[in-house]
Amino acid sequence: MSPEAASDARGLVAFARCFVLQVRHVNKSYGDKEVLRDLSFVVNAGERLALLGPNGAGKSTLVRILAGVEQPDGGRVAYSPPSLRVGYLPQGYADRPDLTVEEAVPELARRRALEQEMARLADQLAQEARPPSSLTEAYASAIDELAQAGEAVEGGIQPLLQEWGLGALDRGRQVASLSGGEQTRLGLARLLARRPDVLLLDEPTNHLDLEGIEELEAQLAGFRGALVLVTHDRALLARVPTSILELAPEGGRWRHFRGPYPAFLETKARELDEQRAAYGRQERQERRIREQIRRLKQWASQIEGETINFYYLKRAARIARQAKVVERRLERRLASEQRVERPKEESRLRPELTHAGRSGDDVLSVEGLSLQVGGRALLRDVSFALRYGERVALLGPNGSGKTSLLRAIVGQLPLAAGRVRLGASVRAALLEQGQEDLDPSLNAIETLRPLAAMDEGTLRRFLHHYLFVAADVR
Template sequence: MILLQAQQVARHFGADVLFENIDLDIQEHSRIALVGKNGAGKSTLLKMIIGEQAPDEGQIVTKKGLTMGYLAQNTGLESDKTIYEEMLSVFDKLRQMEQNLHKLEAQIADPNADHASKAYQQLLSRYDQLLHDFKEQNGYGYENEIRSVLHGFHFYPEDHDRPIASLSGGQKTRLALAKLLLEKRDLLILDEPTNHLDIETLTWLEGYIQNYQGALLIVSHDRYFLDKIVNEVYEITHGKAHYYKGNYSNYIVEREKRAQLAWKNYEKQQTEIHKLEDFVNKNLVRASTTKRAQSKRKQLEKMDRLDRPEGPEKNMHFRFKAEHESGNVVLTVSDGAIGYEGQIIAEPINFELRKRQIFAVVGSNGIGKSTLLKSILGKQPFIKGKATFGTNVHPGYYDQEQHNLHPQKTVLNELWDDHPTTPEKDIRSILGSFLFSGDDVKKMVHSLSGGEKARLLLTKLAMKHDNFLILDEPTNHLDIDSKEVLEQAIKEFDGTILLVSHDRYFINKVATSVLEIAPTGSTLYLGDYDYYVAKKEEQAELAEAKAKATQPEVVTKKEISAGKQSYAQSKEHQKMERKLTRKVAELEAKVEELDENKTELEQAMALPENFNDLDKMAKLQAQLETITAQLAQAETDWENSSMELENFNSEN
């Protein structure tokens, strides 16, 4: 059943069009991601859907009685109640049912009641129906549900009596999301719900929201989150909406295929048009061929011409380049203890960072990840221990709080004042590569959006040419396309990086190692984020097996042995599955590459300068036959590997 439809919706700003002709369908149990660059109009469309704004054209149609929940960006819960009282208010109707049940129970238990009377039988009937409804609506479990959701968002029993007014902005945002989840609306609309959430909470939220009974419409720059949750994607680009079936990773693949197909069809039609126009121009004046030329001209006039496909939207492009090379050991932290006002929150922290390594620091909110970076830079002293920089190390710092920017400067002067000997045209050119062009450079820093400030900070950092970058949440405020550009810049950087991020996809793309911070200190995992997760799961399983082994009266040696064997088999199964999956992906990429090469050869053979050159055509034909044979073999290998993977999964 369709819950909501956006039909030909548009938003105009005078003569400018933000978007138009937007169609969007939300079904029961839909899991939809709305993606696009910052400024594409995603939040505007959400506000139209919830009725906060009216579209300039088109309409939003909803199912009668549809209930919607909406979480705006950085919107916190405001209330004069305590945390638990506010969550309890979600179940006011259920609590009233509970009171009514107790009243009926008292009447039923009245010793003076006439058990044989019709009124008493009606009383029993009312009680049975109310009890049934109460159980169906989780009447005996709603308080456990409240505690579970609050725990998932790091609100523990000792926090339940805290006034909401005393919470931080991030805590209020988490509480707003917690309340929305408990309300169980038909349609839940979330605008950047992963802001202010640490990795542990994100993982919990993914598990909880996968079982949400209503429909979901989500705007998020967290690609891991989208991959786990959604199975439909609407992309807003160039003022239009495009629909894709599948999760975020599938959308990326299908978007590329769609773009390639659009160009292929467009170029094929252009070739046909040029051939027809050339025939008409050459033959229209000849008496013997004029009828055929007229026929071709009519064919041209009737042709439904394809629009030239629009290229990708403009994105920033830059590189980090170190001016000097550092020594092999860049940073050593020895027996570090971090915290505030003498109170330690994590110790001991020990690690050594070497040249060209990329360490990602992870840990729960409040554990001191940003504090660690500040302590390393000397902005906040270690309570114990120390950090030592290696030879010829020049650190550059990206501050997530954006304190490195001067609010009263223009964008141009923010950069130019740091590099006064650089010509203005060069400064403008550099700013242009970070999407500050024209009058954008005259904007005051205090008037910039979060995403614009993030890009300006990256501009300043790239201009310094430091060889050791310390990045605190560099992907905050960046859209997905900008994150991908940053990822590429980091991977190509010839220096060393220490970063804090809660973006798991980003960490997985760039990190060579993961440094986990906990109250008991630091642990280094020598791999990307997926490796870190796998090792954590392995450690948890081993700890569980060890705990069972200490209970001989409950767990026999035979059972422990079987558990270890089962665990080993499970890990071997996972290893084989990853190997087969990787092989299928590699072969699929090879098929696509060979298919593109074949298409390019065929197009080259159709060019007049090649078609009339027999020697060149012979060489091209030989290449085409080779590519065709390779493609056939690759397709066969891919089909066999896909079947092997399918059989393996079905057998296991």
């Protein structure tokens, strides 16, 4: 082996050693919708990869494939070594809603199971005059395990819950009764308690309040493993990722950028500028060529109209032929692979919040409102008024009752005391945190049809404003 080849081979070995996750030629479609096309990238030890892309680009699909809960149509995903512990937080994570907080924390659940097992063994021991050694062995090893589980609880779980602002949570409460943010915090606490080597987090910040996001950022800063993170939180994006994988809105296109988010944004902005300039040059050139063609044709027909002289008619025919040649050249240009695409200005969500006309000045008044949820006092003696044109932000930590207050205002939640009054001709609309009120079996058009007096075309254009494309509403 030549020295160069040897050093190449060493380089390859070193390369093969440092990646913890390798994705090779992964394809995924749903029906005729291509979501991921020939996707290849690696994540190295300690790397923090952010997945970017608009809604529906395939971020969750990719994370599910990385977590192994969904199979790609082609290609493969490999962890190195394969025994790595992978922790996965799905999007819209509702921790096992059937469990209590206590049961949801695996180490606590383990402890409870061990205690039950020991009680059962102790029962058996009590019934045997001379217990067989298998029974005493089992009892002894259960004692050992419980001692270790106890350590895990004392050393790990309570401080962990506290770190996530869940220290005061009643451990007997059902997970389903926790707020979205509390559920996410519990999910993250659970996940990190297992000390994973690779963390896959799909939009963990969606339900978190500001403190929760800061806590998440601090935890991620202290996390030494590899991370794949989907988030739209700009502060988190600016500080956490070391590399970016961007999925395009359609057709499975993607791009992998080795560098942090601010550098990625700069590169994109520079490329967009360059593309705009090149596209402008191309437009000007094409306009000149079209003008040439028009002039040549005009000239040829002018000569034809003005003369019957054979010599000049032949010249007119040559000019007309030349116009054809230039026309074909233009067609080839237009069809060329090297043609610069029109720069896509990023589509933005442009909600048009139209309303049914002006209401009175008094829009909403809340007086002495109290709310109880699950026998617990959530809000006490809340009073405020909202006047026409006002916009109010509801702030408060997870679990403080923001969603419940909104539900009470629209009449979905009974009041324990006080009253809520909407002004004359005021219609209230509530967009829920998790869109719980959408029927998952309907497509976008079917969802809107009964609500809006619009024809199909208008509905489609309306949905387009909200970044849906044709394939989504079929």
